Amino acid sequence: MVLKVENRLSITKFKTDIPHIVISITEDKDFPEVYSNDSCKGILRLTFHDLESELEPEMMDKYKVVLFNEDHAKKILNFVFENLDNIKAIICQCDAGISRSAGTAKALDKILNSDAKTEYQFCLIDSKFDSYPYMPNQLVFRTIIREYVKIKSGENSQ
Numbered sequence: 001m002v003l004k005v006e007n008r009l010s011i012t013k014f015k016t017d018i019p020h021i022v023i024s025i026t027e028d029k030d031f032p033e034v035y036s037n038d039s040c041k042g043i044l045r046l047t048f049h050d051l052e053s054e055l056e057p058e059m060m061d062k063y064k065v066v067l068f069n070e071d072h073a074k075k076i077l078n079f080v081f082e083n084l085d086n087i088k089a090i091i092c093q094c095d096a097g098i099s100r101s102a103g104t105a106k107a108l109d110k111i112l113n114s115d116a117k118t119e120y121q122f123c124l125i126d127s128k129f130d131s132y133p134y135m136p137n138q139l140v141f142r143t144i145i146r147e148y149v150k151i152k153s154g155e156n157s158q
Contacts, residue, residue: 001112002089003105005134007097008032020089023076025100032093041086044079046072050099052139068100068140073147080108102129103140111148119149 006014011024012033022043024031031045048066055065080090090108094101106129107122116122122145129136 001084001087001108003109003112003129004089004091005097005101005105005129006091006093007101008093008095010097011091011093014091016089018089019087020091021079021083021087022091022093023079023101023104025092025094025104027095034093041083042079044075046075048072048100050094050137052137068137068143070143070147072140073144076104076108076144077148077151080112084112098133099135099137100140102134103137104144105129106134106136107141107144107148110145117152119145122149 002018008026009032011022012035015035015037017039019039019041021041022034024034024043024045026045026047027049029047034040034043036043048068051065051067054060054067059065090105092101092105092108106127109127109129110116110122110125114122114125116125119142
């Protein structure tokens with residue numbers, strides 16, 4: 001599976017005839033316009049902040065911070081696996097195209113393009129999303145991997 005990372009500006013210009021889906025991530029509900037044609041099989045829009053851990057409770061409340069969580073991971077995994085037979089590429093987009101989208105792409109790359117079976121094995125496999133210009137959000141990456149491992153081991157259902 002081909003995985004590609006885009007940012008807020010580049011996704012508005014992104015066009016391909018390859019069957020694909022888009023995972024669009026923002027901190028608010030102001031999603032960029034995504035070019036859609038017959039090759040785009042779906043767009044999943046998620047809203048969460050680019051943090052890897054909680055802030056002080058008063059800061060979390062004051063700024064209405066939403067951390068990436070298990071529900072976000074399940075939505076991503078369900079979306080990907082519902083469309084997997086009809087696509088050849090997954091486009092992950094966030095505001096800068098560096099952290100949240102790279103964390104998502106890295107996790108999906110490891111899930112779809114490796115033979116790892118445990119969370120530990122997934123973390124040992126190198127990924128093209130580990131090098132410049134990417135700085136994968138580790139909360140996003142670990143949470144998606146953890147949910148995938150749970151699903152595969154039967155701890156919860158998709």
